[in-house]
Amino acid sequence: xxTHHKNWAGNTAFNAARFHQPTTIADLxxxxxxxDKVRVIGSRHCFNDIADTTGDLVSLNRLDNKITIDHQxxxxxxxxxxxxxxxxxxxxAAGYALHNMASLDHITVIGACMSATHGSGDALGNLATxxxxxxxxxxxxxxxxxxxxxxxDQFLGAVVALGALGVVTRVSLELLPAYxxxxxxxxxxxxxxxxxxxxxxxxxxxxxxxxxxxxxxYIDSVWIKQQVAEETEAPLAVPTTFFDAxxxxxxxxxxxxxxxxxTQMGTPGPWxxxxxxxxxxDALQEGNELQSEYFxxxxxxxxxxxxxxxxxxxxxxxxxxxxxxxVAADELWLSTAYGQDVVGIHFNWVKDWPAxxxxxxxxxxxxxxxxxxxxxxxxxxxxxxxxxxxxxxxxDFQALAHHFDPEGKFRNAYVDRYIFGAA
Ligand SMILES: Cc1cc2nc3c(=O)[nH]c(=O)nc-3n(C[C@H](O)[C@H](O)[C@H](O)COP(=O)(O)OP(=O)(O)OC[C@H]3O[C@@H](n4cnc5c(N)ncnc54)[C@H](O)[C@@H]3O)c2cc1C
Numbered sequence: 001x002x003t004h005h006k007n008w009a010g011n012t013a014f015n016a017a018r019f020h021q022p023t024t025i026a027d028l029x030x031x032x033x034x035x036d037k038v039r040v041i042g043s044r045h046c047f048n049d050i051a052d053t054t055g056d057l058v059s060l061n062r063l064d065n066k067i068t069i070d071h072q073x074x075x076x077x078x079x080x081x082x083x084x085x086x087x088x089x090x091x092x093a094a095g096y097a098l099h100n101m102a103s104l105d106h107i108t109v110i111g112a113c114m115s116a117t118h119g120s121g122d123a124l125g126n127l128a129t130x131x132x133x134x135x136x137x138x139x140x141x142x143x144x145x146x147x148x149x150x151x152x153d154q155f156l157g158a159v160v161a162l163g164a165l166g167v168v169t170r171v172s173l174e175l176l177p178a179y180x181x182x183x184x185x186x187x188x189x190x191x192x193x194x195x196x197x198x199x200x201x202x203x204x205x206x207x208x209x210x211x212x213x214x215x216x217x218y219i220d221s222v223w224i225k226q227q228v229a230e231e232t233e234a235p236l237a238v239p240t241t242f243f244d245a246x247x248x249x250x251x252x253x254x255x256x257x258x259x260x261x262x263t264q265m266g267t268p269g270p271w272x273x274x275x276x277x278x279x280x281x282d283a284l285q286e287g288n289e290l291q292s293e294y295f296x297x298x299x300x301x302x303x304x305x306x307x308x309x310x311x312x313x314x315x316x317x318x319x320x321x322x323x324x325x326x327v328a329a330d331e332l333w334l335s336t337a338y339g340q341d342v343v344g345i346h347f348n349w350v351k352d353w354p355a356x357x358x359x360x361x362x363x364x365x366x367x368x369x370x371x372x373x374x375x376x377x378x379x380x381x382x383x384x385x386x387x388x389x390x391x392x393x394x395x396d397f398q399a400l401a402h403h404f405d406p407e408g409k410f411r412n413a414y415v416d417r418y419i420f421g422a423a
Contacts, residue, residue, distance in 0.1 A: 007044045007051070009287040011353055014041070016057035023062045025143070025169055031058055032167055032409075033141030039412055040167050042111025043083060043283070046377035047291050050115065050162060050414045058167065060108075069094055074175040075132060080110035080168040085279075088272030096175040100124045100207065101275035103323070104260075106283045110168045115377035116160045116335045118344065119275060120325030121207040126337055128159045129330045133172030136165060139409045143169070157393065157400040160334040162376055164415045165404040180231035181206065181274035183265055184238050189219040189245035191309065198302050201243060202326045202343075207275060210324040214312045220321075221248070225275060228268045235267050259285060289320065290356055292363075293346040293375035295336040298326070300370040301343035307366045308345060314362065318355045320348045333393035336373045344375070357381070384421040394419070 006013050016039075022028040032038055037055025044051070051057075060081025067090055068077045074096060078087055084098075084105040091097060100119040102112060109127075111117075118126035133147040136158070144166070146155045158165055194201065194210070202208050205224035212219045222245060226236055240247045250266045260278040263269075296304045305324065308315075323346040327337045336342060347363075349356045360381040364372070373390045374380035380387075388394045398420060405411070411420070 006286070007046060008283075009047055009290060009351070011047060011290060011351070012049055012052065014052050014057055015054050016052070017054060018056045020056060020058045021062045022058065022060075025063070025137075028058065028060070028063070028167065028169065029137055029141040029143070031056060032137045032139070035409060037412070038167070038409055039163055040081075040110075042081065042108030042114075043106055045107050045111065046115060047379050048377065048414065049412070050377055051111075051412075052414065053412045060110075060167075060169070063169075067091075069096070069175070075172050076175055077133065077170055077172045078109060080135075080171045081108055083108050084112070084272070089270075091175065092178050092270050092272055095178050097178045097271045098127075098130055098173065099176055100127060100130075101272060102127065103277040104279060105272065105276050106280055109171055109173070113159055113171065114161055114163050114168075115375070116332070116337070117377065118325065118327045118337070119207055120209050120344075121328070122203055122326045122341070123328055124207065125328045125330045126335060128332055128335060129328075130173045131159045131171055132174050133170075134158055134168055135170035136404075137167040137169060139166065139405045139407060144404075147172070153396075154400065156331050157333045157397050160332045160376075161397075161401075162334065162415055162419070163412075164401045164410050164419060166410055179271050180228040180233065180268040181225045181271050182228050182236055182268040183223055183225045183263065183274055185248040185265060186222045186224070186242040186245035187220065187248050188216075189222050189243050191217045191219065193243040194219060194305060195302055197243060198305075204242065208326070209277070212309075212322050212324070213319065214309055214315050214322065219245075223277065231268045231270050233268050259288065288351055290349040290351055290353065291347065291375075291378045292349065292356075292360060292380055293344050293378050294364075294367055294372035294380075295327070295342040295344050295375070296367065296370040296372050298341040298343055301326075304343070304345060304367060304370045304372075307370075308363075311363065311366065314359060315347075318349050318352060318359060320350060322347055333397050334376070334391060336375060338391065338393070342373070346375075346378075349379075384418050387418050 035056040039053035113128035206227040207225040209223045
């Protein structure tokens with residue numbers, strides 16, 4: 001199993017009896033057809049057992065990464081196992097862009113969509129909202145195609161599906177004309193402004209991220225990404241203060257990190273280089289962090305932030321940084337932004353699982369009044385029933401999963417627990 005033995009963070013081992021890297025769709029269909037239990041792994045960046053199986057584990061990383069662009073719509077159709085790092089420079093070179101990116105681009109397109117991975121931006125849906133078509137190998141090994149135009153409701157259930165409907169082989173993504181991004185960092189934004197002017201702060205750019213460590217009464221840094229037409233444009237003039245937070249001229253506040261390069265500040269660059277916050281120096285090196293994230297309805301954002309700020313003392317020994325981002329509402333049944341604009345409160349933990357595990361129920365109890373939805377791919381302690389209550393279409397998703405996979409071939413312990421489990 002070598003590098004596929006564990007997830008990126010090394011905190012979850014895969015229990016698969018067999019590991020496959022097929023080179024053709026026909027071989028992949030054969031693996032699915034023969035398997036009793038099968039799951040796919042992308043870039044292994046989830047922090048929990050969402051991708052695990054005791055049966056056959058498959059990686060699509062040896063399939064052809066051909067990209068087809070329909071210039072009329074415009075839509076790109078790609079092998080589902082492609083990473084954003086492989087895909088985006090090619091889209092950019094062809095004059096196109098995606099609407100948003102996660103904080104790094106090493107993840108696979110389908111792994112990101114299956115878990116409702118997101119970036120930030122008041123008007124920007126998560127990455128799965130760019131999907132307009134899927135090709136899936138169903139339980140009997142047949143290829144099924146679903147599109148947003150033709151398959152309405154079923155399609156809305158299939159895009160964020162935690163791998164529970166089948167093996168996605170091809171994904172179609174809606175494209176935008178290529179654009180550039182310029183990002184700026186402001187430091188030490190007083191919490192009082194977050195409480196009084198949260199909406200204005202989050203609306204200050206195409207994508208805005210707040211990074212508090214909760215150690216002081218300010219947000220340590222605010223990253224504002226503005227859309228610019230061309231990366232060759234002269235840098236936009238930007239204010240030297242933002243809600244009393246001074247601009248960090250030409251730099252960011254995190255400095256150098258042992259495992260990552262942060263993206264450039266102050267001068268415009270291509271969307272796919274500057275929407276992410278960083279790239280890993282070595283994507284195969286085991287990660288030295290754990291992550292959790294909770295999404296609350298936008299109307300609860302400020303109250304939820306106040307609650308977290310009140311937990312400063314408990315957070316101090318186990319937290320490295322928090323990131324607060326906004327995600328626009330969508331209609332994808334298992335999306336963490338289903339039916340409502342949300343704010344994600346993300347926690348980068350030190351790699352001390354016993355301590356984090358002890359704290360998660362405390363944090364979740366404080367956030368409970370805001371009916372939080374946990375990130376599907378990160379660490380949480382919520383009971384399955386509580387998770388299910390947060391998703392109004394959960395019964396429809398269960399029915400869809402039965403329809404696609406009557407014998408439960410694509411179900412694993414995680415899906416059994418959070419989608420079908422009762423307690
Ligand atoms: C350093 C770091 C930074 C991160 N930043 C962000 C961020 O900015 N925003 C955010 O929302 N999340 C973020 N995450 C979480 C990450 O984006 C998600 O965990 C995402 O799912 C990772 O994609 P992956 O390719 O690693 O998927 P995996 O973890 O490998 O798989 C995820 C799920 O997709 C399923 N799957 C994979 N391929 C297929 C397929 N072909 N068919 C069917 N199912 C499939 C798997 O079975 C599994 O259920 C971050 C994680 C790390 C480690």
